[in-house]
Amino acid sequence: MANDAEDFVKGTIFPNGVAVITLDRPKALNAMNLGMDLKYKDFLDQWETNQDVKCILVFTAEYSLVCKIHQYRKPYICLMDGMTMGFGIGLSGHGRYRIVTKACS
Secondary structure (H helix, E strand, O other), X not given: OHHHHHHHEEEEEOOOOEEEEEEOOHHHOOOOOHHHHHHHHHHHHHHHXXXXXXXXXXXXXXXXHHHHHHHOOOOEEEEEOOOOXXXXXXXXXXXXXXXXXXXXX
């Protein structure tokens, strides 16, 4: 499960202070499992106190993760493009800033 999380949840901090979380599990429509949930939350915990991180941008948790997102102190920006349902909307809908494209369904 831990290996799955490493493969499916990726985090990058760019020089401009934007931290990006990317879910990459297309065969399962980015459905989350426990390992992915823990990896995602780990990124949020690390970045919340990292002075180099100015905001979080999410491409594509259980209740504790959704609460963490809702209460996150830094700007949490969600990009919703294409099919957004289930946990994808859970991760995106609670962000402070939501960007929805015309392709979102």
